[in-house]
Amino acid sequence: MGAINGVGAAPLRKEDLRFLTGRGNYVADIKRPNMAFGVFLRSPHAHARLNGIDAKAALAAPGALAVLTGEDVAADGLGSLPCGWGIVGKDGQPMKEPPFPLMAQGKVRFVGDIVAFVIADTLDEARAAAELVEVDYEPLPAVVGVLDAIAPGAPQLFDEAPGNLCCDWALGDEAATEAAFAKAAHVAKLSLTNNRLIGNPMEPRAALAEYNPGTGHYTLHSTSQFPHVVRWLMSALVLKIPEQKVRVVAPDVGGGFGVKQFLYGEEAIITWAARKVGVPVKWVAERQEGFVSDRHGRDHVTEAELALDETGKFLGFRVHTLANMGGYLSTFGPNIPTNLYAPLLSGVYTTPAIYCNVKVVFTNTVPVDAYRGAGRPEATFLVERIVDVAAAEMGIDCVELRRRNMIPASAFPYQTPVLVEYDSGDPVACLDKAQENADVAGFAARKAASAANGKLRGLGYSTYVEACGLAPSRMAGRLGARGGLYESATVRVHPTGQITVLIGTHNHGQGHETTFAQIVSERLGVPFDSVDVVYGDTDRVQFGMGTYGSRSLVVGGSALNKASDKVIVKGKKIAAHLLEAGERDIEFEAGVFSVAGTDRRKTFAEIAGAAYVPHDYPLEVLEPGLEEQAYYDPVNFTYPGGAHICEVEIDPDTGVVKIERYTGVDDVGTVINPMIVEGQLHGGVVQGIGQALCEAAVYDVETGQLVSGSLMDYCMPRADTSPRMDVSTHSTPCAHTPLGVKGCGEVGTIGSPAAVMNAVVDALAHLGVTHVDMPATPNRIWRVIQNATLPRAAE
Amino acid sequence: MIAFDYHKPSRLAEAVALLAGAETRPLAGGMTLLPTIKNRLASPAALVDLSGLPGMTVIQEGAGVVTLGALARHADVAGSALVQARLPALARLAGSIGDPAVRHRGTIGGSLANNDPAADYPAAVLALGAVIVTDRREIAADDFFRGLFETALGPDEIVTAVRFPLPRRAAYAKLRSPASRYPLIGVFVAETAAGVRVAMTGAGHGVLRVAEFEQALAKSFAPEAVSGLRLSAAGFASDIHAEAAYRAHLASVMAARAVAEALA
Numbered sequence A: 001m002g003a004i005n006g007v008g009a010a011p012l013r014k015e016d017l018r019f020l021t022g023r024g025n026y027v028a029d030i031k032r033p034n035m036a037f038g039v040f041l042r043s044p045h046a047h048a049r050l051n052g053i054d055a056k057a058a059l060a061a062p063g064a065l066a067v068l069t070g071e072d073v074a075a076d077g078l079g080s081l082p083c084g085w086g087i088v089g090k091d092g093q094p095m096k097e098p099p100f101p102l103m104a105q106g107k108v109r110f111v112g113d114i115v116a117f118v119i120a121d122t123l124d125e126a127r128a129a130a131e132l133v134e135v136d137y138e139p140l141p142a143v144v145g146v147l148d149a150i151a152p153g154a155p156q157l158f159d160e161a162p163g164n165l166c167c168d169w170a171l172g173d174e175a176a177t178e179a180a181f182a183k184a185a186h187v188a189k190l191s192l193t194n195n196r197l198i199g200n201p202m203e204p205r206a207a208l209a210e211y212n213p214g215t216g217h218y219t220l221h222s223t224s225q226f227p228h229v230v231r232w233l234m235s236a237l238v239l240k241i242p243e244q245k246v247r248v249v250a251p252d253v254g255g256g257f258g259v260k261q262f263l264y265g266e267e268a269i270i271t272w273a274a275r276k277v278g279v280p281v282k283w284v285a286e287r288q289e290g291f292v293s294d295r296h297g298r299d300h301v302t303e304a305e306l307a308l309d310e311t312g313k314f315l316g317f318r319v320h321t322l323a324n325m326g327g328y329l330s331t332f333g334p335n336i337p338t339n340l341y342a343p344l345l346s347g348v349y350t351t352p353a354i355y356c357n358v359k360v361v362f363t364n365t366v367p368v369d370a371y372r373g374a375g376r377p378e379a380t381f382l383v384e385r386i387v388d389v390a391a392a393e394m395g396i397d398c399v400e401l402r403r404r405n406m407i408p409a410s411a412f413p414y415q416t417p418v419l420v421e422y423d424s425g426d427p428v429a430c431l432d433k434a435q436e437n438a439d440v441a442g443f444a445a446r447k448a449a450s451a452a453n454g455k456l457r458g459l460g461y462s463t464y465v466e467a468c469g470l471a472p473s474r475m476a477g478r479l480g481a482r483g484g485l486y487e488s489a490t491v492r493v494h495p496t497g498q499i500t501v502l503i504g505t506h507n508h509g510q511g512h513e514t515t516f517a518q519i520v521s522e523r524l525g526v527p528f529d530s531v532d533v534v535y536g537d538t539d540r541v542q543f544g545m546g547t548y549g550s551r552s553l554v555v556g557g558s559a560l561n562k563a564s565d566k567v568i569v570k571g572k573k574i575a576a577h578l579l580e581a582g583e584r585d586i587e588f589e590a591g592v593f594s595v596a597g598t599d600r601r602k603t604f605a606e607i608a609g610a611a612y613v614p615h616d617y618p619l620e621v622l623e624p625g626l627e628e629q630a631y632y633d634p635v636n637f638t639y640p641g642g643a644h645i646c647e648v649e650i651d652p653d654t655g656v657v658k659i660e661r662y663t664g665v666d667d668v669g670t671v672i673n674p675m676i677v678e679g680q681l682h683g684g685v686v687q688g689i690g691q692a693l694c695e696a697a698v699y700d701v702e703t704g705q706l707v708s709g710s711l712m713d714y715c716m717p718r719a720d721t722s723p724r725m726d727v728s729t730h731s732t733p734c735a736h737t738p739l740g741v742k743g744c745g746e747v748g749t750i751g752s753p754a755a756v757m758n759a760v761v762d763a764l765a766h767l768g769v770t771h772v773d774m775p776a777t778p779n780r781i782w783r784v785i786q787n788a789t790l791p792r793a794a795e
Numbered sequence B: 001m002i003a004f005d006y007h008k009p010s011r012l013a014e015a016v017a018l019l020a021g022a023e024t025r026p027l028a029g030g031m032t033l034l035p036t037i038k039n040r041l042a043s044p045a046a047l048v049d050l051s052g053l054p055g056m057t058v059i060q061e062g063a064g065v066v067t068l069g070a071l072a073r074h075a076d077v078a079g080s081a082l083v084q085a086r087l088p089a090l091a092r093l094a095g096s097i098g099d100p101a102v103r104h105r106g107t108i109g110g111s112l113a114n115n116d117p118a119a120d121y122p123a124a125v126l127a128l129g130a131v132i133v134t135d136r137r138e139i140a141a142d143d144f145f146r147g148l149f150e151t152a153l154g155p156d157e158i159v160t161a162v163r164f165p166l167p168r169r170a171a172y173a174k175l176r177s178p179a180s181r182y183p184l185i186g187v188f189v190a191e192t193a194a195g196v197r198v199a200m201t202g203a204g205h206g207v208l209r210v211a212e213f214e215q216a217l218a219k220s221f222a223p224e225a226v227s228g229l230r231l232s233a234a235g236f237a238s239d240i241h242a243e244a245a246y247r248a249h250l251a252s253v254m255a256a257r258a259v260a261e262a263l264a
């Protein structure tokens, strides 16, 4: 039997037995008879004309089966990679949308751009053959940074995008913001860059494709966060094969963080290639290959101004951002620095007027798209940094300034001037609790103790809100989405009363098999162990938009809740018949159907049995079987938020920043499994610390080479530099999701960079330091101290 | 991986003879060599595995000298009671290299033969004035290191052991590069019979002795003697992790920390 583990319980994760005992099933683990291996030949140039490819020697190499190039793609009439969002500029013009070919056509536009796909009997043979492919490149000048890319005379990526401008986009009331600045007592200004990041999930991307000439069916196993969307876009728009003839399976996936939520050229190429060579083909990315082909994240250059009155009340906020798109538009690319960025610029504050202009720019770099948080960390970092800058300039304590401008709990629902309406929240309570948990009162003594050791201690705040649970389809459609953002779930009750859930989201570290089972356990009053969750296979699961944007519980969980409701409704009909009562008199509670006010009852398993053995059953009015499906489209985004407080200690001799304490109080709405939520917060905060202290994708401005192209040069956060964290929740249930949940996958990454960097600046404030760009590497901190305006004697 | 022949000789002479073959390289812990081959940056025709040679893992003491066999692994050196007692700075250095997996495969001979400009061991070997023993000769540390990945070793020459004369006191301090965890700058200071010797790794052009520090410490073996000394940035490399001026600054900081530890 086993226990009911419902909302609020913390059972161990169902998926961990297989993961911790090495029984996971990842794409790289899957083998097929006669399987061949593919290697992608990638451009070593950031920008070059492609004058020709000579594959003769490669094709003659031992074991070589095929060398496919952009010419073959064109000859077969394949489509290019579609962009899922079509945004519109402030002049009403649609974004420039040059095609993103599966393999380079005529030109390569970033180091890592696919030039050929080489297939051989073994991986070593494929690698050796790939080395024999001769590519005639004519190098062109390259441009990697947004400021350089929009400068006159910059190398141009596309004829159809003059000035490398994809879109000049804006949100907010420019005139009202102008007016706010006109009456400001103080204007705080801040210029910053938001560093480019590379997601680096533990498992590199991989794919295995098969074609069955007997049925005309293709099967693609891929490391994807959204297999149905891969199937849809790839079959309909790229390969032009009927959707039902394609099965996409995303089995166990070792982390995604957004990197795996796009349709990649590799997926389409390998599926097409499997048919061409007549045997299954497998490809597993090398780590360094991932660095130059996994979509990157962030990469903004921003200038912002905050207008305040003499009491510190925010009057207006004006933002100009240049967002790097890389060499092509990826699946969500243009949506990230626009729709997922500007609507967050109100933060948790009552700023009445906001205007944000974003220039979306092409450069000779890996395409940029969503990475955990996606647009919202950039917005939060900007808002929370400029609040500190303003506080310092006006001589107001930064917490006091926040409090003066925070949206009070009583003001929810709160309509911001930038599109979104926050349904619920209590930023003040989160801040109060965080200050208490962080022992802010004891900070002065700790700072003095550090100073006695020659160290500089700082305290930093980030009080933030984000928008997730992507997304209300109608609103997304107005903003340029070309697809819907609902989710689906099926509750399949078996004759014994055991349950299989089929859900359209994808689990790659989040613990969905556990959380979703808890929802069903609670709603249907069945043991937690009786519920299995299936996802990630287009032949098993009806449809789904996948997992990203903290949407799985919010949207998928709501669909699951709705499908559970339908099971109860049908169960009541069956029970009414069996118990000879009116349907309205049937109550359902803790897995038992009963006639109100009597002891006549049927268990959930008895009802399931009756549905599948319908001897005594109202067949005239009710179908046998007990399986219900629901699609759920949210009415709004959800708005988790909270307060993060970071305490750092800096060694001024080396510039090393050490995080001494980290406290987070987050409002993620109703908590289903507190253990899983805590894990998500920990992981999210560590990724935010990574952005703040160590991660940076660095391109050489001359050559366009990715200098930080391996883990030797790209610094991921590690266990030994991650602090002990005190994370807790303060919940105001979401007003519009049936379970009250808001999502917790990204909050840690969104809230933390500003808390860390505000602490760093606080530690250096006595030297006259007002801003430090991320990442705060030892060298950068040392340099900031060297360049500081105030003498160190002021310490 | 590219195919290569594999030999595992049991006699030193045999190993040397095999190394005369075209594009043949000795293999110790493989921590550097194997990734190089996997990344197709090297494609040797044959590897000669040294692990079958006798006596190559010894750690022993005699007449004021500690001898480490060339195949002594970092973890063995770090954990050796003898090294901990007689050359604690070396034991600590060995225990700070890379990660546990690397320390349980990587060897001192491999590290020295490789002479990575950011490797740890070369700083100790040079500062302590150790002697590198090969199948055919003995090479003073001062003559062994020749800049980036270059040493005095002949193509078929095998390091068999390293002899460390015991210093009066010594210590090593480094700041790790955040990504690779190799030293950004590492400074090994030693008060030896031949005077104060200071060697620095991570500057960018290979391990080297720092005359400015040696002279200052010869006058006064105290942290203050070096903490204020600023080396010229011209001698340091710049890369995405550290600009030359920062490396130059770190050299003084690490030298002072090493001296403080040596005195502790």
Ligand SMILES: Cc1cc2nc3c(=O)[nH]c(=O)nc-3n(C[C@H](O)[C@H](O)[C@H](O)COP(=O)(O)OP(=O)(O)OC[C@H]3O[C@@H](n4cnc5c(N)ncnc54)[C@H](O)[C@@H]3O)c2cc1C
Binding pocket: B025, B026, B027, B028, B029, B030, B031, B032, B033, B034, B050, B070, B071, B096, B097, B098, B099, B102, B105, B106, B107, B108, B109, B110, B111, B113, B114, B116, B118, B119, B120, B121, B153, B157, B158, B159, B160, B181, B182, B183
């Ligand atoms: C992840 C990682 C992190 C690391 N971090 C550090 C670090 O922080 N600090 C540090 O100093 N090092 C570090 N290393 C390098 C490590 O110390 C290696 O073990 C060392 O550089 C090479 O030793 P090896 O025994 O593995 O040599 P191998 O890889 O087997 O050989 C290296 C080279 O030396 C030659 N060679 C080996 N033995 C001999 C010999 N006896 N005589 C002549 N030639 C020989 C080989 O032919 C080859 O050219 C790291 C390595 C890795 C993989």
